[in-house]
Amino acid sequence: MAARRSWASRGWLSARGARALVSRRPFGRVLIKLSGEALGGQAGSGLDPKVIGHIAREIAAVHLAGVETAVVVGGGNFIRGEVFSEAGGIDRTVADQMGMLSTIMNALALQSAIEVEGVATRVQSAIQVAQVAESFIRRRAIRHLEKGRVVVFAGGTGNPYFTTDTAAVLRALEIEAECLIKATKVDGVYDQDPKKNHAAVRFGTLTYTEAITKRLAVMDQTAFTMCREHNLPVIVLNFNDPGALLRAAKGEEAGTLMGGD
DSSP, rough: OOOOOOTTTTTTTTTTOOOOOOOOOSSSSSEEEEEEHTTTTGGTSSHHHHHHHHHHHHHHHHHTTTTTEEEEEEOTTTOHHHHHHHHHHHHHHHHHHHHHHHHHHHHHHHHHHHHHOOOOOEEESOOOOTTTTTEHHHHHHHHHHHHHHHEESSSHHHHHHHHHHHHHHHHHHHTOSEEEEEEEEESBBBBOOTTTTOOOOOOOOOOOOHHHHHHHHHHHHHHHHHHHHHHEEEEEEETTSSSHHHHTTOOSSSSOOOOOO
């Protein structure tokens, strides 16, 4: 595979500097981050087949539009390691490992649903489960994308104490994705919690510095720092909004775009 160009040389960043934010644009390769709770529907726990089907159709639409598509899925619909450890007295490392296993269940469900839409899909896991998923191999993952397959990454980073947000940023950088799309239950980043304050204002675009200054909870600090250091663009949007993922991938208005300095 030919070496990919820097963000600036691909026209993502303006001539003012390597970290200056410019307008939206179509992407050739994206990574979509899904929380485990998203697969659990209204309850946010277990698996909701209808919701999984909806998400699969949204992901398939991005792929069928010609965008190389990868996904990282969380496991919070089954277990959140930190919370479970604190509540039950379970060793944190063990609790996080249980969380990693739950992401594999979610990835398999998502794989099956995407393939129902006629799109070949592969699951790659950061922990070895050879009978149900490939182990994560960067070059193989990129090759799958180039061959027109969706790749779903499971198992987080394979290490405890790291969130799936961090895993998503790591995988996005490893596969040289041009954008990380964080699909949530809200339609972007707000200056306040929109569920608590109906007067909250949604940002159309944000720089990393603005997000830090305003103390906006976009993602955990480790993931956020990695995005900023490597200048990885992030779009935060509502996965329940039909067509939002596709609009974001095509460079159209969707959610909040974050990047630059």
